[in-house]
Amino acid sequence: MKPSVVLVHVGDVFASYINDCIEQIQKFNDCNIYLILSEKHFEMIKSKVILLSIENVKKSTNHIDFLRTSKRDDNFRDGFWKSVVERFYYIEDVIIEHNLENVFHFENDVMIYCDLEKMSRVMSQNKIKMAAPFDNDSRCIPSFVYFKGNEVLSELNRFMFQFSDYNDMELIAMFNEKYSLIEMLPVIPNDYKRELKSVSGITVRNKLKYFENFDKFKSIFDAAAIGQYLGGVDSRNVKPNIFSKLLKRNSKFINESAVYNVSDFNYVWEIDDLGRKIPFLTYNGKMHKISNLHIHSKQLDLFK
Template sequence: MEMLIVTSDADIRLLEYSINDIVEYIKPKKIIVAANLAMVDEKTEAGLKGACGGDVSFVDNDRIYEGLNGEAVRNELEKITGTTVSDYCTQWYLRQFVKLGYAFDCGEKEYLFMESDLLPLKKLPVYDGQGRPVMFNTKGDGSETGSGIMLIRPDIVREITEQINKREDLEGDIWWIRILNSLKPDSLLKMTFSVYDLYVSYVRKAYPAIYTDAKLRVFYRARRLLGKLPSRELKQWAGKNYDCIRLRRSDRPSESLIRINSNRLFRAIVPVAFEEFVDRYFEILSDKWVKICRFSIRENLGNEINRLRNLKRYIEGRKKLNNQGTMNKVPETDGCIVLTHSGTRPIPEYTVDCVEQIRLFSDIPVLFICSREKEIPQRLKKIARIVYIEDMPVSERHLRFFRKLSSFKANFDNFFQHATERFFIIDEAMSSLNLKNVIHMENDIMLYEDARVLLEKMKEQYDDITVPRMTEQFCMATVMYIPDSDRMRRFLDYVLAHILDRKSNDVNKKTNDMIMLADYLRENGKNSLPLINKGYIDEHGLVNSKGEKAPDEYIDDYFKYTENFGGFFDPQPIGQYLGGTDRKPKGVANNAGYSNEYSYIDVSKLDIRWKQLGERSVPILVWKDREYRIYNLHVHCKELNRFRSDIERR
């Protein structure tokens, strides 16, 4: 059996690497390498012949079939498409036709063609037990081909080309020119032609009994996970799941994953390679591997897993979108509070304090959105409506978000990814549950007013989404007003347009949910929720601890609606000053009095007190002869139980 390998200039070195495995696992009688002979030096030729015991020959791609060469292919392509064609496109088509053209010079009954970037990992029988040739495909049932290796009968190829030459509707004197003319110009440039499809479709119809179908398990993105030239150990590891690997040049190797996969201990922990890649790696991160690998490696692995996880969610979401029917129209809910929890961490217990605090002031509907996989505190189930992410129709925008994050070289910080993804989840809830005039709160927020009262004030002042502003660069979605789905989707379109750094075609690492909210409000001329009274600004100005002043164009935003509301909102600094931060300095148990360096409001200059309103206490700002309500606290230290309105204060 002769074996034909058609290789590009770039894959010559790869062939030197793979030739030993080809000889060992396929055992061809003779190997013919079709290539640009100018790229095959004496050392390369000697090395390949040595590996094959000398039974290898080289032939120039331009001389396989008379009249078939790179220049002729380029001329025909440019004639049909009417445009200049790249060298890559020209050589690609030349290699496709060489695969068939070799049939006119082959003296054997069959010849085996194999892609130059395909590497066998174990013995591949090209004939079945009865001596019939095998047709490899990736499903094993004949429904999918393109496995990268195929046993071709020259007489059938000649028969196919004769049929093509007889067609009067195709222009050209030679079969390969007629094939080009049978394709649409735009598809020509996209290189959609397939030798496999042409040959296999003809054989299935004309000679259905000649071949035996066999499944070939091919790992297509091996170059990314195993490297350009995988080690023997990595090939053995991949061989547990696959028959072959493809080392396609279009797949950029991931140094972090290659380094991790090259670790013997890691491969022992993960005996099943690739097919369960995402799920198994998540399990390992939280189990043995997290204890034995360096943090830097673990962090890189986390980024890669996050990317693959998003790709998996995109694929699953696309299937869900295709299968879901039209939602039954549900009654409109005008006014509610929505909290979300996504990501891998458990639902924190302080979420119960957040919702119970809401209930001290209002009976407004509270929706808590999370995954079915989460264990929900029993107290939370009694006071909030639980909505499962899996039960809601997935939106096109949410899928685009997954798709973008799965295709970048780097990735969002995992925390900021989930902080941004919640907006897409809220949009799906608003659409599927028919919600309008929604207040979204983060789970470490304590609210000190009837939410229905706040909603009425918000509806009077704002016609778009709004949140409290921290600085000109950051806005916090601690308390977020969303009038309706249209406004929310306008913001999501902005997120999708700005999550990508167009210069590097990668995640914009300077972008997170806080920055995008601030930019959105600024670029759309929208105001934030009020942050302080005007008297404070007149007396102290807006200056942070680093001596930086708030830009003049933002000053009105801080107090514009304070009098209308009779109070203001806390994006972060007041809660941090009163309770401290989540991450405290080493050896410090309580860092209350913390001053946020970015805040233009110096909380230490505020006279904040707790005022009793019946059986409930609320925080207020006393400013000279006035009192201003502080409608929320961002309890950054997560000790929400200390700031409940129903506890006794002295």
């Protein structure tokens, strides 16, 4: 089955950069894109996608249980901490209702530089049911997520609504720690020589996990650290902290929690046969394609 993309925007405030995200997906792919958002925002979408009203999506049992039990803060930034978790319930709703397989989900501030049909073939050949990048053992950044179907997603959602004191990144890592059902996408080349240790002192139990699928995908996936290094961070998130002297090198932001240091790499852009710009990192004399960039600053138009 041809892959599909499911995007979700929960909230009353429209994020215009969603249009850049969609445009970039379509630049590299010919696939159905399902976009779940409030019907009042439909007119703001510039590309041809399948628009699904968030008010009318048929909710699964998991979604109903989440809404019944959630004690998450609805006040911070348009209900941000609730919506980042609830999006997984909307994805489950849509996969079930539309009987989807080979589904990709991206955060709305992510730029895609890869062929998802080729990517889904790799997932299928390796019997992968869910995959995502992690930047340390306790944090999955769901910037680029693959679901074979709803099987693992439904288990994840049943797990998540039991905990209201953790965010989506922590919950996915906790779930995988317990059940080992999520394949870790490679975030560094397989010849990365340094110890995996963040600038804030976080270490890992098994370095292999952060590049073990590198030979399968022949590319790197950006959890968040590369996009933050190249494009900065959301200005709303900038606060003085004890790592302030470590977080910037040559005016580039270094993520304090990522166990690999993205300043160890150089970055170049190549133009493919269709005139599309594609980012690569260079390390140890080799160039490696980057399949996505997580543009935390929300300035996606600078990375087309």
